[in-house]
Amino acid sequence: MSQNLIEKIAQKYAVDLENDQLVKSGDFLSISPAHIMTHDNTGAVMNKFKAIGATKIFNPRQPVYALDHNIQDKSEANLKKYAGIEAFAKEMGVDFYPAGRGIGHQIMCEEGYAWPGNMMVASDSHSNMYGGLGVLGTPIVRTDAAAIWATGRTWWQIPPVAKVELKGKLRPGVTGKDVIITLAGLFNHDEVLNHAIEFVGDGLASLSIDQRLTIANMTTEWGALAGVFPIDDVTYQWLETRIITVEKRGLSGIPSDDDATGGISPRMNFSRISELKQKAPYADPDAFYAKELTLDMTTVEPYISGPDNVKTMTAAKSMEQEQLKIHKAYLLSCVNSRVEDLAEAAKTIKGQKVADGVEFYMAAASSEVQAESEARGDWQTLIDAGARTLPPGCGPCIGLGVGLLEENEVGISATNRNFKGRMGAKSAKAYLASPAVVAASAVAGYVVSPFNYNDAKPQGDIKVNSKAAGESKAVSILDGFPSELTGNILFCHQDNLNTDGIFPGKYTYIDDFTPEQQAGVVMENYDTAFVNMVEKGDFLVGGFNFGTGSSREQAATALKYRGISLVLAGSFSETYKRNAINNGFMVLEAPELVKDLLEANGRDKLTVATGEKATLDFEKATLIYNGKTYALSAVGAAAQELVLTDGLENWVKARL
Numbered sequence: 001m002s003q004n005l006i007e008k009i010a011q012k013y014a015v016d017l018e019n020d021q022l023v024k025s026g027d028f029l030s031i032s033p034a035h036i037m038t039h040d041n042t043g044a045v046m047n048k049f050k051a052i053g054a055t056k057i058f059n060p061r062q063p064v065y066a067l068d069h070n071i072q073d074k075s076e077a078n079l080k081k082y083a084g085i086e087a088f089a090k091e092m093g094v095d096f097y098p099a100g101r102g103i104g105h106q107i108m109c110e111e112g113y114a115w116p117g118n119m120m121v122a123s124d125s126h127s128n129m130y131g132g133l134g135v136l137g138t139p140i141v142r143t144d145a146a147a148i149w150a151t152g153r154t155w156w157q158i159p160p161v162a163k164v165e166l167k168g169k170l171r172p173g174v175t176g177k178d179v180i181i182t183l184a185g186l187f188n189h190d191e192v193l194n195h196a197i198e199f200v201g202d203g204l205a206s207l208s209i210d211q212r213l214t215i216a217n218m219t220t221e222w223g224a225l226a227g228v229f230p231i232d233d234v235t236y237q238w239l240e241t242r243i244i245t246v247e248k249r250g251l252s253g254i255p256s257d258d259d260a261t262g263g264i265s266p267r268m269n270f271s272r273i274s275e276l277k278q279k280a281p282y283a284d285p286d287a288f289y290a291k292e293l294t295l296d297m298t299t300v301e302p303y304i305s306g307p308d309n310v311k312t313m314t315a316a317k318s319m320e321q322e323q324l325k326i327h328k329a330y331l332l333s334c335v336n337s338r339v340e341d342l343a344e345a346a347k348t349i350k351g352q353k354v355a356d357g358v359e360f361y362m363a364a365a366s367s368e369v370q371a372e373s374e375a376r377g378d379w380q381t382l383i384d385a386g387a388r389t390l391p392p393g394c395g396p397c398i399g400l401g402v403g404l405l406e407e408n409e410v411g412i413s414a415t416n417r418n419f420k421g422r423m424g425a426k427s428a429k430a431y432l433a434s435p436a437v438v439a440a441s442a443v444a445g446y447v448v449s450p451f452n453y454n455d456a457k458p459q460g461d462i463k464v465n466s467k468a469a470g471e472s473k474a475v476s477i478l479d480g481f482p483s484e485l486t487g488n489i490l491f492c493h494q495d496n497l498n499t500d501g502i503f504p505g506k507y508t509y510i511d512d513f514t515p516e517q518q519a520g521v522v523m524e525n526y527d528t529a530f531v532n533m534v535e536k537g538d539f540l541v542g543g544f545n546f547g548t549g550s551s552r553e554q555a556a557t558a559l560k561y562r563g564i565s566l567v568l569a570g571s572f573s574e575t576y577k578r579n580a581i582n583n584g585f586m587v588l589e590a591p592e593l594v595k596d597l598l599e600a601n602g603r604d605k606l607t608v609a610t611g612e613k614a615t616l617d618f619e620k621a622t623l624i625y626n627g628k629t630y631a632l633s634a635v636g637a638a639a640q641e642l643v644l645t646d647g648l649e650n651w652v653k654a655r656l
Helices: 005-013 042-051 076-092 104-110 125-133 142-151 176-186 202-206 209-217 233-249 270-279 316-320 339-349 367-376 378-385 435-444 515-521 554-562 574-582 591-601 637-644 648-653
Strands: 028-031 035-038 063-066 095-097 119-122 136-139 154-157 161-167 196-200 226-228 291-296 303-305 313-315 328-331 359-362 410-413 429-432 460-464 484-492 539-541 566-569 587-589 607-617 622-625 628-631
Touching: 005 028, 005 119, 005 136, 005 196, 005 226, 028 637, 035 104, 035 142, 042 076, 042 142, 063 076, 063 104, 076 095, 104 119, 104 125, 119 125, 119 142, 125 136, 125 209, 125 226, 136 226, 142 154, 142 574, 142 648, 154 637, 161 202, 176 209, 176 291, 176 303, 176 313, 176 460, 202 233, 209 226, 209 233, 209 339, 233 270, 303 316, 313 316, 328 339, 328 435, 339 367, 339 378, 339 435, 367 378, 378 435, 410 435, 484 591, 515 554, 539 591, 554 574, 566 591, 574 587, 574 637, 574 648, 591 607, 591 622, 591 628, 637 648
Parallel strands: 035 063, 035 119, 063 095, 119 136, 161 196, 161 291, 196 226, 328 359, 328 410, 410 429, 484 539, 539 566, 566 587
Antiparallel strands: 028 154, 291 460, 303 313, 303 429, 484 607, 607 622, 622 628
């Protein structure tokens, strides 16, 4: 069986596979990632780690702690928190990077943790960024992080994989930020929601690693769980240049126990590059992709994204005509504050001054980036123009520290998110753009483009593929796990049913809210009749993107406590899926079943008790309902174990 790149990397990091098992999209796996990064949330993970009874890190070389989010906060409480994380890292022998070293994702790349062909996770949604280096980077939740610390592993379901072909070459002044804004704005109807993306095409050769990291980073905002570039000559050249830079400056990463030796860093050395060139994974020529998208990069120009969402796109030159006054401009964050970004901004406004009434903030992605920018003269050029410097870290991008948007202000930012209220007041408007456009706008005092492009709509298309039916292999069933399950279908048609609809936010922080109380208020904000319609053992069938919204675990546990056996839906929010399975509650995608139920029952009633039974055959990975058989993803041993142990925390406790 052929495999795409995502499947090949997942294969490498899967554990406890059956003999000769080739993994594929939809499979539930136990994975042992090469590394896991946590930042300021390390403290919260520490609490979970201790709560499950763990006393030592399974593999101290696996975690990395990097303080980067709230680094401007010098309060006694925050300094105490940071000191506690550092002390814990020292006690456990874990690599630690203090506040001021930089943003965790950038550190993972600079220090060689994000090594091409590896699988890495982080307790942060922008771990997609590692894909710029050919790494399968994907986010996890804090319970997963604690599990990895304690056992070296957690679970992952391989998502459907989309191939995105980038054709042609970008025109002068057009950047990777414009590419990802274009992709999110052109394909803005959840085409890649909860997919993993592989980038291909002749256009890749002209994209630097800085550009690729930007594109991969914002695949998160596009809705994807990973965005991975191939390992190619651009990758190798970046690695080789990085090693030379490290040697010149006498820089070195924190020592590790990696097998590779030689060079100044055990993670970044020519021996590892030589091995990589021999063993780098690549997609098979006939690999299957659920979707294939193309974008002609010659038709891309500088774009503005927003306000309030990433999927609204306007040509920067067109927006210039509106003369939209701005109050603040930002050149910072994990997506666009690397050396190339600062250089482009400096070149754009050299010798000019930031407009009166505009505050222009900048922070480098890391202390090394800042040092390089200073050496080039770009840093001082931006300061001379009037930029206000912040320490290497996150800051205003996530609404922390100085420089936040105030009531009714307008900001233009080279960050990755512009959601209402994220960078300050809810009444403020935030727009996203490339570093050059941000810098030029800071000087003009309103949104402008320094480039004379205003062409036709960017050109791209999409194809959806159907996978040919093949021979299905019987799923091995663990002792105690049912080979078959039967239940009545309870249908809730709503697409994008959010976690507040499933479990109201007003109950979320009542710490002593019992399972019985959770069961009594489930779906209260969606359908008050729901709670009395449930019979124990029912199968709940939801719409598409079930469980979107906040990360509250109770949106899964409340359904479980009410007696629902499992949830079937067209698709799920990935966070909801992780929270459900981490609590031993099975959720499975069944899009064809949802479509058939919608056709039969319509949308007149919020909840329909069909009174008809469905039978789920776990061994055959099928569901039979109303005389029709539906294919489902196989529930492998990794997921079965979590159901049997009633969740990930109990699974970890059993292995300590």
